[in-house]
Amino acid sequence: MNCANIFFILTAVFCVATAENETSLESLIYRLNSDVIELRNEVESSILSRCDSIRGCLKSSYDECQSSYTKAQTCPSEKELGIVFAACGTGSRCNGLIDYSVSTVRIPENLAQGPKRNPTNPAVIEDVCMTLPTQKWMVKKYWEEKTFWSELNVSRPQMYFGSDTGVFRIYPARQSEECGKYDPRTRPWYQAALPSTIRNAVKPRRVIIMLDTSRSMGEPLNRKSEQTKLSYMKQSVIAVLNTLSQNDSIAVIRFAEIPFLINRPTQLPPLLWEKATKGTVENIIERVDALEVNGRSNWNDAFGFAFNLIKNSLESPATGDETYCDLENIALLFFSDGEYNLPAGATDESVVSFVSTKVFETESMGDYHVHMFLYTLGHNDPSGVEKQISCAVDGFWKPVVQGTSPVNVTNGYQTLFSIPMGTNAFYNYTTWSNPYNFTSGNLGYTVSALVYDRNVEPPRFEGAVGMDVSVDAAVRVYKGTVSETERAIARITQNITLQNYNTTCDQQRINLTKCEVQSIRHYAGGNAAVCIPEKTQTLPTTPVTLPVLNTTTNITVDSEIDGLTDFVTDEVATFFDDTLNCSKAFVQPCPGYEEYPTDLWRNTDMVDKTYEERVCCEVGTNEPSDDCPELDEVSDTRISNAAIFGILFVSLVVVEILGCYVCFYARKGRANT
Numbered sequence: 001m002n003c004a005n006i007f008f009i010l011t012a013v014f015c016v017a018t019a020e021n022e023t024s025l026e027s028l029i030y031r032l033n034s035d036v037i038e039l040r041n042e043v044e045s046s047i048l049s050r051c052d053s054i055r056g057c058l059k060s061s062y063d064e065c066q067s068s069y070t071k072a073q074t075c076p077s078e079k080e081l082g083i084v085f086a087a088c089g090t091g092s093r094c095n096g097l098i099d100y101s102v103s104t105v106r107i108p109e110n111l112a113q114g115p116k117r118n119p120t121n122p123a124v125i126e127d128v129c130m131t132l133p134t135q136k137w138m139v140k141k142y143w144e145e146k147t148f149w150s151e152l153n154v155s156r157p158q159m160y161f162g163s164d165t166g167v168f169r170i171y172p173a174r175q176s177e178e179c180g181k182y183d184p185r186t187r188p189w190y191q192a193a194l195p196s197t198i199r200n201a202v203k204p205r206r207v208i209i210m211l212d213t214s215r216s217m218g219e220p221l222n223r224k225s226e227q228t229k230l231s232y233m234k235q236s237v238i239a240v241l242n243t244l245s246q247n248d249s250i251a252v253i254r255f256a257e258i259p260f261l262i263n264r265p266t267q268l269p270p271l272l273w274e275k276a277t278k279g280t281v282e283n284i285i286e287r288v289d290a291l292e293v294n295g296r297s298n299w300n301d302a303f304g305f306a307f308n309l310i311k312n313s314l315e316s317p318a319t320g321d322e323t324y325c326d327l328e329n330i331a332l333l334f335f336s337d338g339e340y341n342l343p344a345g346a347t348d349e350s351v352v353s354f355v356s357t358k359v360f361e362t363e364s365m366g367d368y369h370v371h372m373f374l375y376t377l378g379h380n381d382p383s384g385v386e387k388q389i390s391c392a393v394d395g396f397w398k399p400v401v402q403g404t405s406p407v408n409v410t411n412g413y414q415t416l417f418s419i420p421m422g423t424n425a426f427y428n429y430t431t432w433s434n435p436y437n438f439t440s441g442n443l444g445y446t447v448s449a450l451v452y453d454r455n456v457e458p459p460r461f462e463g464a465v466g467m468d469v470s471v472d473a474a475v476r477v478y479k480g481t482v483s484e485t486e487r488a489i490a491r492i493t494q495n496i497t498l499q500n501y502n503t504t505c506d507q508q509r510i511n512l513t514k515c516e517v518q519s520i521r522h523y524a525g526g527n528a529a530v531c532i533p534e535k536t537q538t539l540p541t542t543p544v545t546l547p548v549l550n551t552t553t554n555i556t557v558d559s560e561i562d563g564l565t566d567f568v569t570d571e572v573a574t575f576f577d578d579t580l581n582c583s584k585a586f587v588q589p590c591p592g593y594e595e596y597p598t599d600l601w602r603n604t605d606m607v608d609k610t611y612e613e614r615v616c617c618e619v620g621t622n623e624p625s626d627d628c629p630e631l632d633e634v635s636d637t638r639i640s641n642a643a644i645f646g647i648l649f650v651s652l653v654v655v656e657i658l659g660c661y662v663c664f665y666a667r668k669g670r671a672n673t
Helices: 003-048 050-055 122-130 134-144 146-151 188-193 229-241 278-289 299-315 348-363 385-392 411-422 471-478 482-500 514-525 570-580 611-615 641-672
Strands: 094-096 104-106 159-163 168-171 206-212 249-255 259-261 328-336 368-377 396-400 443-453 460-470 616-618
Touching: 003 050, 003 134, 003 159, 003 443, 003 460, 003 471, 003 482, 050 122, 134 146, 134 159, 134 168, 188 443, 188 460, 206 229, 206 299, 229 249, 229 278, 229 328, 229 368, 249 278, 249 299, 259 299, 299 328, 299 348, 328 411, 348 368, 348 385, 368 385, 368 411, 385 396, 396 411, 396 514, 411 443, 411 460, 411 514, 443 471, 460 471, 471 482, 611 616
Parallel strands: 206 249, 206 328, 328 368, 368 396
Antiparallel strands: 094 616, 104 168, 159 168, 159 460, 249 259, 443 460
16 A cells, blocks of 8 residues: 555545534534523523412522522532532542532622522522522433433533522532622623624624712712712723623724723824724723722813714724614713803703704714713702603613612613514524633533513613533533633534524614603603603603602612612502503502512521531532541552553563563574473
8 A cells, every 4th residue: 555545545635624523512512502592591491481480489499508408409429510619629539519419599799688598689580580590490401412412421510500690500510619709790791692793693782981080089989988979980881891792893982071082092193982992991991990080070162072982983984883773773872960161051951952963963973873871970850851861862861869780870771772682683692602711610612592581671781691611621521721722612603503504684773662661760760760761742742750760770678779680569560651652661560469488598508617618528428528628638548440540551561571481482492402
């Protein structure tokens, strides 16, 4: 056989092996895709029956740190689980407890202010309760697919749901090392699922953020708070910046008496938005964090500066995209305390008129849509100028007084831009994250799908579900390097996207009815944020104080406004229906919501115990062990069966060789003789 034939055979063998590896990886990806859609369906089904789930919710869930799990929990080795609990040992003789019969719940500490770290907000309580029925599906799916994952030599994936309120339910259940620190909304897998980060499907956002840094912003957010309006604003803005993808564009403007583009050392024209690359966002965050208050507040100059920047950017080829779609969805987020001092003689009416004119001029330039979000820090007066602006331009106003998590402040902005993904065009859309560090320490990928409440118009974004696979597992399946595997995953997932989601501009356009605008206003800012038309008018919005209601923006729980509740009472819902002629636009609370369960945890047996005391166990047992991690630190002098077999095999080979050697030379000696 000549060299050419050998080369041809080796090449053919290599190609066949590569094709088989790609097929195995495709099988893994398609299975995770279909499973995460099934999980999404389960959660959305639970949302439709959310009120039924309240009845059996008392003491029914497991807390991430306080609860002990069932007797069915196990202590698998690293080889079985694919994870090492580093605090417990090396995963050989000691590892961590896992319970495959139940899920567990994690809630950020700022939302768990009740006794025994229970949530007090009805929306958070509902998210814990309504996701409990999905646990049954998770357990069933986990065991149904045991053979599939075993044949791929991959540990069965975790399954989880993160809500837009911050609730996180994960299966299988395991103890958390840090209690109350996990917020799914800040994690890479959740943010990768957000519409702003989805490539080849959603038109990138153009985001303009305006920050009032006048002297009054240095005052406390409220009488009970030590936090200033400025410091709170910084946290809220940084949370927004961290959700941007590199496809989006960003410009941050600080203003007092004079407006400045925050990321430009010199303010030479033309001033444009820029791509939200990792370096750009990090630089902007650093500059936002260093802001200080100074001077008086001139809103007209600030808005004029912002709309000139938008106009320049839209007209500049350097800021455009090579795309089939000329549509531009522009978000303008305005943070202030509702107080302006300049220009001399300015009135609320003149400011509203100025901004309305600028919005009209911008939208008249092309297929451009300006979505304004105005945040009043420290005040909740529904007759204020920011509320008036929102009503005049079909925008959205949110008063921020106390208790609202900075992550939740911009929930209306996130909801509005997630609307296209809630349509039928994207119904089965999934997103694969880039590799990132799991909380377990492993590097891995998550496939996620968006979850919506489809009983509301427009469908309301509720969160995201996810399932994951480690980088090590994907590499084993593909039998390539990490970079080769990453490229293969990107190639396969991109093909899925291109085959199923060749979207049009119309499918990405955010065209809301008046009722849908009101729905998001209420969701973002509560009762006071809804714009009520004059009785003599139909639906053109004229700012009028909402009758019957007081000025609180959300249902108050223990005097804390947490900015998460979207409920209206029957009386108010009827008023909205009669006055606005809207249906299915608002979420009504379940009957007896004032008496929602106050204790969600099945037990609190692990209170005051350390992480090691809660989780560390000896492999093969089902209880915490005081001998771990020390047991793994002791050198194991025992020899495994495999090692013994290897030693015997090598010994036999050596003996055989020596025997042959002796026989050969003995015969040779006799022959010579």
